[in-house]
Amino acid sequence: MPIGSPYVVCLTSEQRSELEAVTRRATAPQRQVLRARIVLAAADGVSNAGIATVLGVCVDTVRKWRNRFCRNGIKGLVDLPRSGRPRAFAAGVVAEVKALACELPAWSGLRLARWSCPELAREVVARGVTEQISASTVRRWLADDAIKPWQHRSWIFPRDPYFAVKAGRVLDLDARVFDGLPLGADEFVLSVDEKPGVQARARKHPSLPPEPRRAVRIESEYARHGTLAYFAAYDVHRAHVIGRCEATTGIQPFGRLVDQVMTTEPYASAQRVFWIVDNGASHRNWAAAHRLNDAYPNAHMIHLPVHASWLNQVEIYFSAVQRKALTPDNFPDLHHVAERLLAFQNHYNATAHPFDWTFTRADLNNLLHRLGHHNLHTPRPEPAWQPPTN
Known part of the structure; x- marks a missing residue:
């Protein structure tokens, strides 16, 4: 006789109702439906081998989700966090790129009115922040923080003392x-x-x-x-x-x-x-x-x-x-x-x-309080342009 699993699944009425609802939901991810069916079959006394045969999966898959449910309940049927691919750039590099995007190009000696992503990528490499970086990577980082240095708006600060x-x-x-x-x-x-x-x-x-x-x-x-x-x-x-x-x-x-x-x-x-x-x-x-x-x-x-x-x-x-x-x-x-x-x-x-x-x-x-706060952080003026020397 086959040896039974030491992890016996016992469902409450609320757990059974929730799992059955997942199996009937048309928009539920297929992997969640499969896991719910494994647990329901296990609760009905079906062996791991029998569940694997009926659902068309390997026995190790059935054993894994039976064990996870017995340890953590329905929360155990959710995927664990994954580390993902290692970062190609350190957090310090990302911070330096964003800081550079918030500066005027003239501060770096460039005769540009505004930054573009390719120009930012070239300047980062020229400064030695990183050996290489693409404009699309810079664009993605800036989009995450809603920084768009290529945009501008006109503004006049109120300077009337009254x-x-x-x-x-x-x-x-x-x-x-x-x-x-x-x-x-x-x-x-x-x-x-x-x-x-x-x-x-x-x-x-x-x-x-x-x-x-x-x-x-x-x-x-x-x-x-x-x-x-x-x-x-x-x-x-x-x-x-x-x-x-x-x-x-x-x-x-x-x-x-x-x-x-x-x-x-x-x-x-x-x-x-x-x-x-x-x-x-x-x-x-x-x-x-x-x-x-x-x-x-x-x-x-x-x-x-x-x-x-x-x-x-x-x-x-x-x-x-x-x-x-x-x-x-x-x-x-x-x-x-x-x-x-x-x-x-x-x-x-x-x-x-x-x-x-x-x-x-x-x-x-x-409004005046906010503008006064901005005035305390007035950026440095653009340096005077010097013609190139031959």
Whole structure:
């Protein structure tokens, strides 16, 4: 008689249900299904040789998974961790490559604006970090840490010493607060700016309409027929725009927008109307604020910090104008451009709602704190380039 296995499998009802579920699951890995069937057969009293014959495996395989289950239960049916192939590069090499990718190429004396993976691989070998390495290996390491030195973005750090004060005052007005007091029903906040250089470009050939699986085709060649400037005052809390088209920007065109707005209700009889503007030449510094207040005593100009147009809500409206009214463009003359802009303005006023502006003073303080932390780690400047000597 064959000698029975010293490892006797006894299943609880929960273990049997779980193993039977594995054998019925269509998406279960085949190796897990096989191991579950071995254990179920062993629990039914079948010998190792009998299980091997029925399932078409060797006896050693049956013995292995019977033993593993008796020692560790269902967890014993999972593969043990494997060491895998030994690393070709030490962890220090990987760290040096990533550190080099975070430096500007000029720091290494290379006249490059940005790194690429082949250039990084050559520089690593030149420095003696490793004898050889491929660009694909460097690319894989950088992808693991989401480092992409070949990408860049433009950025301007706020350097106005009163940035927090000026920006905070604008954010308070967005929240209908000024000098710590809530605004009244007859007080209004206008976000004002101009969109210069709006071109009248006439396409030299007609566009092709869309078809299945093909977008509209716009002719790239065009003839220029001049430019104009679009001035707009956006009521932050009423989502209402008052705008006009002018031949150019400047103090006088901006003054005509002021007259157009301040002679219109409800602004003409309002207690206070706050004009949020950036530092453009049409409305720069204290002189522009005095001109506005002298002409209309209930109008008060609030200047944004330099390089903070992203706090001016009218810029969001201008983005909608560009996307929905001016792109793609095909205008025979400036009259048609002005007509399109004013028609879109009327359409916007009929359907718009105030922007869901959520950026607050607390968010501003957090942003300035993070930027201050970055400034503490300002990278060293690029070295002056020296021409090669023969």
